[in-house]
Amino acid sequence: MVTKDSSNRLNCRFFFFWTVIDEIHVIGSRCGPFGSALKMLSKRLIDVSPLITEIFPFGTAREAFERAKDKETLKVLLHFDVY
Numbered sequence: 327m328v329t330k331d332s333s334n335r336l337n338c339r340f341f342f343f344w345t346v347i348d349e350i351h352v353i354g355s356r357c358g359p360f361g362s363a364l365k366m367l368s369k370r371l372i373d374v375s376p377l378i379t380e381i382f383p384f385g386t387a388r389e390a391f392e393r394a395k396d397k398e399t400l401k402v403l404l405h406f407d408v409y
Contacts, residue, residue, distance in 0.1 A: 377401050 344350065366372050379399045382390035384406045394402045 378403055381405050383407070 363372075367374070377400050379402055380390070380393055381403045382393070382405065384404050387404055390402045390404055393399055
């Protein structure tokens with residue numbers, strides 16, 4: 327599941343544990359289906375690097391979330407090392 331909230335003004339609580347317990351698949355977009363965009367991204371037809379402000383190792387997730395709060399930040403990524 328990937329979630330993105332584009333408005334921090336909402337006071338909304340969603341209890342994600344029900345999606346695990348009831349094995350619910352959550353798919354959503356406020357802009358429509360992502361299929362075409364994901365295909366183009368996977369083929370590297372779109373350069374998204376100008377949208378990425380900074381990449382953080384997963385161990386520094388707290389710092390990444392702090393950076394994401396900055397109004398000048400577009401996107402931050404968490405990098406997960408896979409062994």
